[in-house]
Amino acid sequence: MALQLIELTPDRADRAAADALIESAAKALSAGNAELVEAQVPSDFGRVFLIAEERADSAAADALNTASITFDDIAEVRLVGADLETVKASKGSAQYLVEWDLPEGLSMDKYLARKAEKSPLYENVPETQFLRTYVREDMGKCLCFYDAPDTEAVERARQVVDTPIDRLHELSQRD
Template identity: 50%
Template structure:
């Protein structure tokens, strides 16, 4: 089954609104045989990042107005790196999310080669654990999830692996990972 990313910008940045959007998106995807893998929400509750699994997302229609959201991205295919879907489901929420807008000259092959070479460097750090990355198949951006002591620890980890940060979010611990 394929994995897909949906990002929802909330018009009402609250835990309740985030939970409601997660429930609505999960239900819409379930109606086509898909399933929510995980949903992560920054501490400010302004956005929801949803990872969905399914054979086909063509029948899923996500309308911002119906979701009660300010905007909804297209449903885009992603590749999971650093964990399996079962491991993601078992682990649950991360502490931090790094978004990186990948430069146009970096192809998927270049990205994967760099990721493979740099990932072992995380083992040299005591205050950060790299959990997983979702990279869009069009390589426009990736979402990297960490457990860490602080934002500074995440920034330091990204320096160690010489990979930039476009946006860094502390995540809320909403219980929204699929079971």
């Protein structure tokens, strides 16, 4: 079973459009041999990030295509820093999302070794809690999730682990 990162753009940049897109995608995935693990929406409502667990190869893309749901990108990802059951139980709660476009030549093994080496440094920024990362298997980018009081705290946490921020999103909290 593989995890897929699915990126979508709602028809309108508002909560209702994002929620409708998430609901449609969740139904399509469920009907198509996949399961929605988590859905995250930046507070500007311009993007939707989904993580789906597939029970068969290409199940997520096939399910979305069958339901005529247009996605911007889909890629297999690896969950790092948390286990899948914990993420499912927490419904993927997080306050901030950092996108990092990984540098060319970085292998998954080097990334994982770096992550293991640097993660203890988060203790130097106790107001920020690292939650989890999804790393694209093609090493194109990763999504890192945090709880923090503000964007500056997330920026301090990234500085302490010497890792850049390509895009930082405050996440909209769903009811």
